[in-house]
Amino acid sequence: MEDILKKYIPERAVTPCFELIKHNGVYLKIVNERVTRHGDYRRLPGGMHQVTVNASLNRYRFLITLVHEIAHLVAFREYGSAIKPHGNEWKLVFRKLMVPFINPAVFPEDLLPLLARHFRNPRASSDTDAVLSLALKRYDPANDKNYIFELPYGSLFRIYNGRIFRKGNRKIKRYECVEVASGRVYLFNPNAEVELIPG
Structure with a gap:
């Protein structure tokens, strides 16, 4: 398992991650890219705990995602299954599990202050933290x-499934974008990755 982890996460994180996986009885499954999520946690029939993480993630995003998903397991174990998946209990556990990794032996110097800020109140996805997401993208x-x-406003873009949209105005946290084929309006996160169609 440690040899496999070396391919996906920073070298100094391998042994502590392996211990985290072993201690919590996690079956780690590295999967082909899923566009809608970086990873997930499931309790399987028979009580086994499965964490899946996308193989395509850069080392730093992979590590954050892996610990994020293990935090679900630990939070449910410590506080019961009635808690919210990304509620206060999960945030507390996620922060506690991540703190040992937030150091210059694991992450590049430019990411450390962004990670420190993010983990004061971690979100359901690091992608919703636009500043951190953009910084992590530099390592893709x-x-x-x-x-x-x-x-630019009004530009056309294509999403992962081939559908084409025109970018509209920002409404609070998201952008209103019109699907060209149907005329329907959809809301997009500011840091959703799309393909610009030259116009």
């Missing part, structure tokens, strides 16, 4: 994707 392999907030 180069691709032709843009964040919606980077696109």
Whole structure:
């Protein structure tokens, strides 16, 4: 397992992550990319605990996602199954599990203050923290994707399933975008990754 982890997370995080996995009886499954999520946690029939994480994530996002999902298991175990999945109990556990990793031996210096700020009150996804998400993206392999907030107003873009939208105004936290084929309005997170269609 440690040899497998070395391919996906920073080297200094391998042993503590392996201990976290072993201590909590986690079956780790590394899967092909799912567009809608980076990972998930499930309690399987028979009481086994499965955590899945996308193989395509960069080392730092993979580590954050892995600990995020293990935090669900630990929070449910410590506080019971009636808690909210991303409620206060989960936030407390996630913060506690992440603190040992937030150091320059594991993360690059430029990410450390952003991680420290994020983990004061962690969100359901690091993607909803636009500043941290943008910083983590710098460690992704180069691709032709843009964040919606980077696109000019009125520009056309394509999402993962081929549907085409026109970017509209920002409404509080999200952008209103019109699907070209149907004329229906959809709301997008500012840091959703999309493909700009040159116009």
